[in-house]
Structures are given as structure tokens and as C-alpha cells.
Amino acid sequence: MPSHFRNSIPSQHFAAEKKRYVLYVNYCCPWAHRTILALGLKGLGDVIQLVEADARDPARGWYFSGRRGPDRDPVYGVKFLSDLYLKADPQYKGRITVPMLWDKKHETIVNNESTEIVRMLLEGFDELLPPEQREANKGEASFIPQHLRSEIDTFNAFVHEMVNNGVYKTGFASSQKAYDENISKLFQALDRIEYHLAEPDHQPYLFGQHITEADIRLFPTIARFDVAYYTLFKCNMRMIRMDYPRLHLWLRRLYWNDGPETAGGQFKKTTSFECVSMIRYMIHVADIVQIKLGYSSVASGNGIIPAGPDPHVLPL
Numbered sequence: 243m244p245s246h247f248r249n250s251i252p253s254q255h256f257a258a259e260k261k262r263y264v265l266y267v268n269y270c271c272p273w274a275h276r277t278i279l280a281l282g283l284k285g286l287g288d289v290i291q292l293v294e295a296d297a298r299d300p301a302r303g304w305y306f307s308g309r310r311g312p313d314r315d316p317v318y319g320v321k322f323l324s325d326l327y328l329k330a331d332p333q334y335k336g337r338i339t340v341p342m343l344w345d346k347k348h349e350t351i352v353n354n355e356s357t358e359i360v361r362m363l364l365e366g367f368d369e370l371l372p373p374e375q376r377e378a379n380k381g382e383a384s385f386i387p388q389h390l391r392s393e394i395d396t397f398n399a400f401v402h403e404m405v406n407n408g409v410y411k412t413g414f415a416s417s418q419k420a421y422d423e424n425i426s427k428l429f430q431a432l433d434r435i436e437y438h439l440a441e442p443d444h445q446p447y448l449f450g451q452h453i454t455e456a457d458i459r460l461f462p463t464i465a466r467f468d469v470a471y472y473t474l475f476k477c478n479m480r481m482i483r484m485d486y487p488r489l490h491l492w493l494r495r496l497y498w499n500d501g502p503e504t505a506g507g508q509f510k511k512t513t514s515f516e517c518v519s520m521i522r523y524m525i526h527v528a529d530i531v532q533i534k535l536g537y538s539s540v541a542s543g544n545g546i547i548p549a550g551p552d553p554h555v556l557p558l
Contacts, residue, residue: 246336247351248358251366256345256352258367263352264291264317264344265359266326268304269514272406272462273356274341279458280363282508283385289370290363291316295323295340303338317346327351357402357459361386364455383452390449394456397438397448401456404431406463413475421476429479432486435460439488446495453503457496464493465513468551483556490556498558515554 252258265281267274281290294311295304304323306312314321318329324338330351343352343359353359364385368376377384386394408428415421438444448456463471464482471477483490500507 246334247330247342247354249352250358251343251352251362255348258369259347260289260370261291262345262347263289264293264346266293266295266304266323266340266342266344268295268298268340269310269512271340272466273339275462275512276356276459277341277359277363278512279461279508280360280455282512283453283458283505284363284367285371285375285505286363286367289367293317304340317344357398360455360458382450385453385455385458387449387452387454390454394449394454397456398459400431401435401460401463404428405435405460409463409467409471409475409477412477413471425477425479428477432480432482432489436486436489439492447492453496457492461493461496461509462513464489465497465509465555469515469554481551483551494555494558497555513555 249256251263265277267278269275269278278292281287281292293316295306296310297307298304299322302322302324305321306314306323308314315323315326318326320326322338323340323342326342326344327334327336327338329349330344339354341356341359342354343362344350345352353362365377368378373379377386381387382389404427408424408431411424412421412428415424438448443450447453448460467477467482472481480486482493496504496509497513498510500510
């Protein structure tokens with residue numbers, strides 16, 4: 243189902259202002275993870291408030307349990323994220339999803355489409371940042387360099403459809419035919435990315451020497467692949483660590499890097515393999531929760547956690 247709220251920052255009604263917006267996330271949701279990464283890499287922690295809805299109810303959706311995040315929304319004191327969706331639109335009947343970007347000034351949702359939120363975080367708040375952190379001043383080191391924008395957009399669209407969504411098309415396939423078709427497309431896509439990384443201009447990161455939006459959008463899926471998708475979603479033709487040496491090296495470089503290009507290790511800091519609380523709920527084709535505990539509940543319904551792989555990410 244398409245996202246319902248699709249506004250932009252900056253725009254006529256939504257200016258880039260400090261402390262005005264709240265980003266609601268769940269750390270184990272890959273769609274939310276990409277926005278958390280963008281927020282951290284851009285150094286927007288003091289500009290945009292980050293709040294985790296850390297649990298999910300079968301009937302009412304994401305809520306604040308207090309086990310990982312706050313026990314109530316710190317802005318309005320509500321228990322369920324659905325209350326904010328209904329505050330923004332009393333007639334709203336869609337899914338309650340994260341990430342969700344909220345405007346405290348107009349008391350409404352700006353956007354709940356992760357790809358658009360990532361782009362806004364990377365480019366929309368630069369006027370509030372020091373000159374050296376603004377994309378226009380970073381040249382080839384920007385997250386979306388002008389000379390690569392078209393290529394990055396094309397690559398992102400391919401990854402979104404074939405990899406980010408591909409693992410779910412495979413894991414939730416309703417027939418053997420659908421499963422066979424989707425797993426084949428998924429691994430063809432991974433093969434293509436492996437080949438992409440073999441080209442001199444696509445090393446050590448997807449588009450060369452600097453981390454780009456493409457790395458941010460692919461990382462959450464690949465980080466979860468061997469840990470969750472391989473076993474629980476039956477994406478088990480090949481493993482990243484065993485069968486994709488270039489993609490595996492790319493993953494480890496991002497995960498273990500704690501230098502300035504990762505803003506002090508944002509890829510590792512924002513990747514939570516083990517979550518404190520167990521979320522049990524009814525399976526929905528597009529529901530995404532915790533990387534290991536949550537995926538165990540989704541796939542089997544009993545919350546049994548597979549032992550491997552060990553370690554979750556191999557040393558660099």
C-alpha cells in the first residue's frame with residue numbers, strides 16, 4: 243500500500259527548522275533503519291527529535307512499551323502511534339507504519355515514506371548545519387553527488403524493488419511458484435550488485451571512495467540477510483558471508499568503520515541484532531519488526547530464535 247503522507251521539507255508549509263520535527267522509528271525495521279542512518283550521518287541529532295516505538299500490538303500497531311524506548315510518546319503522552327496518525331487525519335484507515343516524520347508546529351504527519359524521508363534528511367536541513375556539512379560544499383563527498391545523481395536514483399530503484407522488497411516477496415510468497423520466481427529474482431539482483439562492486443569506480447563503496455545514499459539504502463537489508471532472511475524468510479540459496487565476497491567486504495567496511503565518514507560508527511551503532519523485548523503479533527505481509535527476535539515471531543509464530551550465524555557480522 244502506498245504511503246499516505248507525502249509532503250516535503252523544505253516546502254511552503256514545512257520549513258527546515260530546528261526542534262520542530264520528530265522522527266518516529268523502530269530500530270529493527272529496515273525501512274526505519276535507513277532513516278536513522280541518514281539522521282546520524284548528517285549530524286541532525288540536535289535538529290530532529292528521534293523517538294522509538296519499540297513494540298507492536300496485533301490490533302493497534304506500533305506502541306511505546308518502555309522496554310527499549312519511552313513508555314509514552316514524549317510529545318503528546320499517547321501510548322500508540324496510531325493516535326498520532328488519527329491526530330493528523332481523523333479519517334485515516336491505513337497501516338500504522340514507521341518511519342514517520344511528524345511536525346510539532348502544525349501537529350501533523352509530514353511524510354511516512356522512508357525513501358523520501360532519507361532524501362529530506364540528507365538534503366533538506368543543510369541551512370541549519372555548519373557550512374562543511376552542507377551537501378553543496380562537499381563536492382564528490384556529498385551523499386548524492388550531482389554527477390552521480392541519475393545513476394544513484396536508478397540503482398536505488400533497482401535495489402528497492404529487487405532486494406529491499408525482494409526478501410519479503412520471497413519470505414511471504416503464498417505459493418511455490420511465487421516463491422521460486424521471487425527467490426530467483428532476489429539472487430540475480432545480489433549477483434548484479436556483486437558484479438557492480440567489482441568495477442573500479444564502485445569500490446570500496448557502491449559509487450567509489452565516499453559513502454552515498456545508495457549505501458545507506460542497501461545496508462539495512464544486507465545487514466539482516468544472513469541473520470534473518472536466509473533462514474527465517476527462506477532466502478537460502480546463498481549467504482552473503484560465504485558466497486558474495488565483495489558484498490560481504492562492503493558490509494563489513496561499513497559496519498566496523500568508526501571514522502569520520504561514518505560519523506563515528508553510525509552503521510554499527512544503529513544496527514541492533516538482539517532486541518531486549520519480544521513482540522508477538524499476527525503476521526501481516528508487510529509488517530517488519532526486530533532483526534532476530536521479531537523475525538523469529540513473524541516466521542514461526544513461536545519466538546524461537548535461531549542460534550546462528552555467529553558472529554552476526556564477521557570481523558573486518
